Amino acid sequence: MKDNDITVLSTVSPFGPVEGNMPYAGIATFAGYPLWSSEQKADAVVLGVPYDEGTTYRPGTRFGPRAVRNASMFYTYEGQDDRFYDADRDRWILRGKTIADAGDVAIEPLNLEKNQAATTRAVATILQSGAVPAIIGGDHSITHPVVRAFKQKPFHYVHFDTHADCDRIFGSGDTHGSPVARIMEEGLAQSITILGVRGLTNSGHDLAWAREQGVRIITARELRERRVAADPDLFSDIFPKGNYYLSLDIDFFDPSAAPGTGTPEPGGLFFPEFSDVVQAVTKKGTIIGFDVVEVSPLVDDRSQITAHLAARCLLEMMSGALDQAGTAPPAC
Ligand SMILES: [Mn+2]
Incomplete structure (x- = not known):
């Protein structure tokens, strides 16, 4: 930053360069990217949906978007032109990509229909602009309601x-335990794959029903045993060519890595396994939207x-969506 420059991350000119920042300074937008308005072209647009009335156990995810934005500011050390060097994979990700934050869907308490319609509308607006929607629940x-907006774009x-x-x-059709059933019933997806299933709070009847409907279920145990990292082609039978929407329930992860969720369950996965699956998807498919x-x-x-x-998982999926494999080599 130049001397005497007064720069507030989220109020710099839209898509103008941000030259790096201390993560604890400024108003929190997703990873310090600028705010978005629907006339602007962007590669990916972040949208929060602070709604948790579908919760069947401990509530609190309405505060998710704000907490994730706050945490994502950790990734603002480098200016936007120098993001990000993935040291683990020895490559640049999201470099030169235009990313912006649209804020949150306006929520009206106890108005499910209105909130769902507003969510679908907001995602559709992002899609119409040509950007990939990145959703925070x-x-x-x-x-x-998010994937309803993809009606014109077939996806797995x-x-x-x-x-x-x-x-x-x-009785109520839309709890946080039913999105897959709704997506299936409405025929919104070309195929459905569920990864990381485990524990004692799944209904055996529902799992049998889902398998009968052609849903591919890969348990946490099977996912570990497949060892994606050792042989990425293990997933080639699961992920055909085409468009993909990825939905990440943070309880996919082991509670030791992700304690802050309403329904923690022992025996979960970790970030490297998640990252490997995202990479496996991008080998054959195109990620056109995703949520955490x-x-x-x-x-x-x-x-x-x-x-x-x-926040890290959002960046991982964003990279999966926007970066071509083998993108730009490391530079000094
Ligand atoms: Mn879930």
Whole structure:
């Protein structure tokens, strides 16, 4: 930053260069990217959906978007032209990409229909602009109105979750335990793959039903045993060519890595496994939208590690969506 420059990250001229920043300074937008307005062209646009009335256990995910934005400011050390060098994979990601933050969907308490319509409309606006929507929940019920916006764009749906989210027992159709059932019923996806299923809070009847409908279910145990990193082609039978929407319930991860969620379940996965699956998808498919849901800051620990993990996962999926394989070599 130049001397005497007064720069507030989220109010710099739209898409103008930000030259780096201390992560604890400024108003929190997603990773310090500028605010978006619908006339602007961007490669990806972040949208929060602070809605958690679909929760069936501990609430609090309405605070997810704000907590994830706050945590994502950790990634603002480098200016926007120098983001990001992925040291683990020895490559640049999201370099030169135009990313912006659209803020949150306006929520009206106890008005499910209105909130769902507003969510679908907001995502459709982002899609119409040509950008990839990057969604922060909210509880998992938000994924249903989000993917409704993709009606003109056929996609394969990949669901990272402890739970299969095929609940059919609750009278109300849209809880955070039912997005997969709704997506299936409305025929919104070309195929559905669920990864990371485990624990004792899935209904055996629902899982059998989902498999009968042709849903591919890969348990947490199977995912570990497949060892994606050792052989990425292990997933070539699962992820055909085409467009993909990825939905990440943060309870996919082990509670030791993601304690801040309403329904923690032992035996979960970790970031490297998630990252490997995202890479496997990008080998054959094109990611056209994605979400992270179920981050509940009220039960996160003091390090806010769950919100940090969610921010990192958003960047990982964003890179999967925007970067071509083998993008720009490292430069001095
Ligand atoms: Mn879920």
